[in-house]
Amino acid sequence: MLSIEKIVVEQCNNSKYIRPFRLSYVQDGKSKLWDLMKSHDSVAIIIHHIERRSLLFVRQFRPAVYFNRVYAGGEQEVPPVGTAIDGDPRLGLTVELCAGIVDKEKPLAEIAAEEVQEECGFNVSASDLERVSTFRTGVGTTGSMQTIFYAKVTEAMRLSKGGGNPAEGEYIETVEVPISQLYDFILDESIPKPTGCAFGVSWFLKEKLRPSFVEVMRQNYLQIAVVSSGISLFAMLTAVGICSLRK
Amino acid sequence: MLSIEKIVVEQCNNSKYIRPFRLSYVQDGKSKLWDLMKSHDSVAIIIHHIERRSLLFVRQFRPAVYFNRVYAGGEQEVPPVGTAIDGDPRLGLTVELCAGIVDKEKPLAEIAAEEVQEECGFNVSASDLERVSTFRTGVGTTGSMQTIFYAKVTEAMRLSKGGGNPAEGEYIETVEVPISQLYDFILDESIPKPTGCAFGVSWFLKEKLRPSFVEVMRQNYLQIAVVSSGISLFAMLTAVGICSLRK
CATH class of the missing domain: 1.10.287 (Helix Hairpins)
Structure with missing residues (x-):
């Protein structure tokens, strides 16, 4: 059950998460400026439930997506402090690959394995993860790196229901999409999802499934x-x- | 020829591009805060050169990608003003789908057609563009929407060499990848690219090419x-x- 209420714009000084800065550089003799921000790299995992012939995703409330879909008050302006952003909170729900930020000094595959356990409840070993590739997300603002892995799970590997780290205030729901519905799912615009999720599914369909006869x-x-x-x-x-x- | 030099961190006050703000909300009875920023929606176009049996992409210097790849001075800290960010500028080159931001009141397909002409030099009509789907980019920070289109071009449609809008200081190079090399290209980590580019190629390979006999x-x-x-x-x-x- 999604219970989200009282969404209001607040003062944002010295954000820990959004730390803008500016680079100057000279390109072909011309001075240029570019505003960007620091951000974490991330991992994302294509989780294949081989017994249930499905992929597992996570659904969560994303304030930025909610805001972008609900607030129509001018493209350029930040809403004034105190503005209530009223709308159906379900508009902020996205379906994504299980994912997490890289905020510790560990191999990426280990961080990915931890996220699979934390968000979806399956015990996968880092060495069983297959590395797909890395990409750049937010090329205009953060340029951060996302590394995508592939994991196979079975019910025998289940440790918990998942749901995210409560200490971090995460409320994450696992979503299962049968293989037969995957392609329709990624093109279905009524379910907001990142391009990384759509690519992960496409990769899976190409690499892990033989086309039917x-x-x-x-x-x-x-x-x-x-x-x-x-x-x-x-x-x-x-x-x-x-x-x-x-x- | 890429000539980029003197990349230095500058003061960034009141950025026009990075406008952070904060939302507060109550989820399942618990108060939460989320920092996000305003951003533009965008369009991106899978450009298929049907005579040359290739897809066309754009290559450009992305300061955020450069910074992320070159600067190793702590994940959490914004570098002090005056810091020189030294490295091979080629580390900031990305290959992406031809794309542009939505900053005018026009149908998305028209904005997409303009970007194809501006960045790659081909005259495509908005009504000839095929809409693939829309996705959410930057789900953590901006939640902005990216709509992906598909366009077919031929040499008869060529108007110019492309290269971006000089008034906007764009320096954009067209990159052509033969269909036979597309799949290797999207998985090649030595060429930084967004997940949207990888998805666009995957979609093309599935939808527009019959598997070879x-x-x-x-x-x-x-x-x-x-x-x-x-x-x-x-x-x-x-x-x-x-x-x-x-x-």
Whole structure:
């Protein structure tokens, strides 16, 4: 049950999370300025429940997404302190890959394994994670790095219901999407999700699933028909040849 | 030729681009705070050069990516004003989908068409763009929306070399990746790129390309062999039957 209320704009001085600064540089002889901010790198994990033939995601309330979808008071202006941002809190729910920030000196795979346990409740070992690749998120503002992993889980690996770290005030729900519905899910705009989630699903569909034979037949019917006809013709000619020899 | 020098941290007050603010809210009875910032929505375009069998991307210097890759002076601290950020400027080059921010009251497809012309030099009409889907970028900080389109171009549609809007100080280079190399390209970590770029390529490979017959044969050799054998057996039996009837 999502219970979120009293969403109000507050003063924001010396934020621990949003620390803007500016770089100056000279590009092709011209002076330029760019405002950016410090941010953490992150890991994200494509979690494949192999018994249930599904992928697991996390759903949570994201204030920034909520604000962006609800507040229509001018693109350039920060709302004045005290402004109530009224709307259905469900507009702030996103579905994402299980993920976490890199805020400790540990191998990325270990941080990823911890997030799988914390957010989704499965005990995966860092050495069992498959590294997919790394990307840059927020290229305009933070340039931070996101490394994506792939993990297989089964019910035998379940330790808890997940739900995030209560000490960090996380309220995270696990969402399961059957493999057969994954592609519709990533293109469904009614479920806000990051591009990293859409890429993770695409990678999984390509790398971990063989295209179904029916789909392959449909997409390649002409070529398969030609090959099959060729094989059949050869078989018929062979058979006719054998018959003739017998005569 | 990339010429970028004298990259230095400057004072950043009242940034036009990074405007932090704070939301307070009550979730399940507990008061919470979240720092976020205002940001523009954006469009991005998967550009398919159909004659050249390639996709077109843009390469540019991204100060935030450069900083994130070069500066090792503590994850939490903003570097003091005057700090020189020394490193190979090529570390700040990213390859991305052609993209632009939504800063005018126009249909998204029109803004996308303008970006294709400005950054890559091709005249595409908004009505010819295919809308792929929308995603949320920066779910932690901005929650802004990115809408991805697909465009087909030919040399007959070329108006200029592209390169971005000089009035906005853009220095953008077009990068062409042959279809045969696309999948390796998105997983190649030596080329920094956003997850949106990786998703766009994945979508293209799935939606706009039929899997090659060789690949299909390889992935489905057992099933295809069974079907082909069945067809051949049927053909042989038919031929033998005909031969028998003739006798």
